[in-house]
Amino acid sequence: MQVAGRKVAVVGMGGAFPACKDLNEFDQKLFTNQSLVRQWDLAVQYEKQIRSTVSGYITEAEMGLEAVWAPITEKYPETYIDTLGRIPDANLSTADMGSIWAMLGAQEATTMAGWTKAEIESEQTGVVVGSGGAGNQILRVAWHYFFQMGKKARIAGAHTVDRSMSYREAANISCLLKTKGVCESITSACATGLGNIGHAYRLIKFGLQDRAIAGGVEGTALETFIGFDGMMILSKGFSPAESSRPFDIHRNGFVCSFGAGIVALEEYEMAKARGANIIGVINEYFNNSDGDGDMFYPSFAGQQRLWKGLLPDKGLRPDVVKMHGTSTPVGDSVELLSVVDALGDEGYHMSAPKSQFGHMLGGAGSVELITALLMLKNQQVLPCLNSETLNPELEGFQKNENWTGPDKPLAAYRHLVPQKAFAKEINRIACLNYGFGGTNSAMLVSRDI
Amino acid sequence: MERQEILDGLIEVLKTIRTIDPERLVGVTEETDFLTDLSTPSTELINIAAKVEHKFDIEFDDDDIDHMGSKVKDIIDLIIMVKARGENE
Numbered sequence: 001m002q003v004a005g006r007k008v009a010v011v012g013m014g015g016a017f018p019a020c021k022d023l024n025e026f027d028q029k030l031f032t033n034q035s036l037v038r039q040w041d042l043a044v045q046y047e048k049q050i051r052s053t054v055s056g057y058i059t060e061a062e063m064g065l066e067a068v069w070a071p072i073t074e075k076y077p078e079t080y081i082d083t084l085g086r087i088p089d090a091n092l093s094t095a096d097m098g099s100i101w102a103m104l105g106a107q108e109a110t111t112m113a114g115w116t117k118a119e120i121e122s123e124q125t126g127v128v129v130g131s132g133g134a135g136n137q138i139l140r141v142a143w144h145y146f147f148q149m150g151k152k153a154r155i156a157g158a159h160t161v162d163r164s165m166s167y168r169e170a171a172n173i174s175c176l177l178k179t180k181g182v183c184e185s186i187t188s189a190c191a192t193g194l195g196n197i198g199h200a201y202r203l204i205k206f207g208l209q210d211r212a213i214a215g216g217v218e219g220t221a222l223e224t225f226i227g228f229d230g231m232m233i234l235s236k237g238f239s240p241a242e243s244s245r246p247f248d249i250h251r252n253g254f255v256c257s258f259g260a261g262i263v264a265l266e267e268y269e270m271a272k273a274r275g276a277n278i279i280g281v282i283n284e285y286f287n288n289s290d291g292d293g294d295m296f297y298p299s300f301a302g303q304q305r306l307w308k309g310l311l312p313d314k315g316l317r318p319d320v321v322k323m324h325g326t327s328t329p330v331g332d333s334v335e336l337l338s339v340v341d342a343l344g345d346e347g348y349h350m351s352a353p354k355s356q357f358g359h360m361l362g363g364a365g366s367v368e369l370i371t372a373l374l375m376l377k378n379q380q381v382l383p384c385l386n387s388e389t390l391n392p393e394l395e396g397f398q399k400n401e402n403w404t405g406p407d408k409p410l411a412a413y414r415h416l417v418p419q420k421a422f423a424k425e426i427n428r429i430a431c432l433n434y435g436f437g438g439t440n441s442a443m444l445v446s447r448d449i
Numbered sequence: 450m451e452r453q454e455i456l457d458g459l460i461e462v463l464k465t466i467r468t469i470d471p472e473r474l475v476g477v478t479e480e481t482d483f484l485t486d487l488s489t490p491s492t493e494l495i496n497i498a499a500k501v502e503h504k505f506d507i508e509f510d511d512d513d514i515d516h517m518g519s520k521v522k523d524i525i526d527l528i529i530m531v532k533a534r535g536e537n538e
Contacts, residue, residue, distance in 0.1 A: 068465075068467065071465065071500065071503060072499065072500065072503045079467055081467070089467040089468055090468045090490065092467070093467060093468050093490075093493075152499075152508075154495050154498070154499045155499055157495070157496045157499060158492040158493065158494075158495035158496050159492065159496075
């Protein structure tokens with residue numbers, strides 16, 4: 001149960017961001033309306049085997065890392081070298097790419113938080129970080145050599161488990177920083193990033209931990225990309241910068257991207273007492289399921305219940321809604337209309353950061369929460385890039401006799417969907433993320449005022 | 450194959466194990482213990498064994514690795530034994 005009077009502050013953040021060397025560059029590029037989506041050479045080389053070739057990917061060199069290629073197994077990064085000397089070799093040896101990003105993000109977030117060594121290594125500091133996929137890049141090689149090549153299991157080395165297990169990012173962070181509190185992962189597909197931060201928020205809110213390192217990750221892996229490519233749900237036919245186009249009438253799929261977002265959370269009064277910089281205050285977290293038996297199709301009713309849970313007190317209204325906005329045909333329209341259903345058609349704006357960097361899967365919710373925190377800091381709304389034309393006609397599902405939502409087409413809400421970043425007073429932002437299986441998550445975060 | 454030649458090859462393998470401090474590889478002898486002298490994480494012994502198989506073109510039985518000691522001489526003995534076993538088959 002929640003402990004009365006206990007609040008949760010965000011006091012640090014970090015991570016890995018496409019085409020950016022650090023958080024500052026990410027901040028600068030986002031608020032100057034830039035796209036971080038690029039043509040992906042690795043995908044292009046598979047020619048007709050692959051349908052989509054654009055991504056918000058991150059190379060090893062961009063993160064200051066070099067792969068050490070295994071002498072026995074081909075194209076297998078046995079471990080990595082940190083060319084900037086941030087992570088010890090022993091920790092690198094147990095980590096896949098995403099776990100290294102998670103460790104780097106945790107270092108940045110805890111440094112920004114200003115936590116002492118004793119605070120980091122305390123029983124009151126937890127780690128709650130997860131990813132959407134398995135360690136696919138690692139597993140592919142281990143399985144290939146065993147099943148196809150008939151080799152001994154040990155041919156892929158002794159680190160297949162620690163580099164691919166579900167909670168590898170949390171485990172690697174905890175081993176690096178020597179935290180002694182809770183260490184676990186929440187996985188909920190594309191809601192993973194926000195889900196982990198939401199769970200960490202509850203641990204503090206409920207009095208179980210005083211501090212938490214929380215977030216979500218999706219390490220660059222073509223193995224992950226091709227799963228979605230095979231579903232034919234990735235954007236196709238646009239230039240890289242125009243490929244992610246949430247709410248635009250010509251959208252035809254999402255851009256599969258990669259990244260990591262890690263935040264440092266702390267019980268509010270403790271953070272205040274030590275003079276910490278409060279980046280944001282988490283007002284509420286709520287999550288639920290559609291409950292309609294559909295693995296993929298979004299549920300308007302599920303999202304209506306999500307809003308009801310997030311804003312039980314109608315007094316707390318967001319100035320901005322950070323949308324999930326993937327650029328998929330049905331998902332975007334259901335989401336936009338559910339937001340209008342909950343908040344009406346004025347007094348707030350919708351921001352879709354995926355329009356700038358694509359969909360980071362397990363990293364999406366946490367990196368996008370960081371974009372919301374940057375919006376609070378900069379007092380600017382991030383855009384829905386490429387949302388050039390909203391549908392002037394009703395969506396098909398709006399014509400269904402059982403439809404109870406808004407009865408105007410998306411174009412009627414054009415004024416809520418900015419195409420460029422712009423300044424306005426922002427005190428509170430609602431963040432939304434959904435995932436396969438009908439899981440929905442929402443967080444309300446505000447300025448420290 | 451002489452023991453010194455095997456030791457030299459083994460040191461080449463150890464240089465590729467990044468969790469072993471390269472400075473500790475100076476002066477490695479047959480009496481050097483992987484766990485106590487080189488502070489090798491026990492999980493890395495499997496990686497060393499797999500790389501040794503590749504380097505010396507041999508294949509250990511699982512029992513060979515299960516019963517292998519943690520000193521350099523133990524793995525050299527094993528390499529010689531497995532090579533001889535291969536030549537006798």
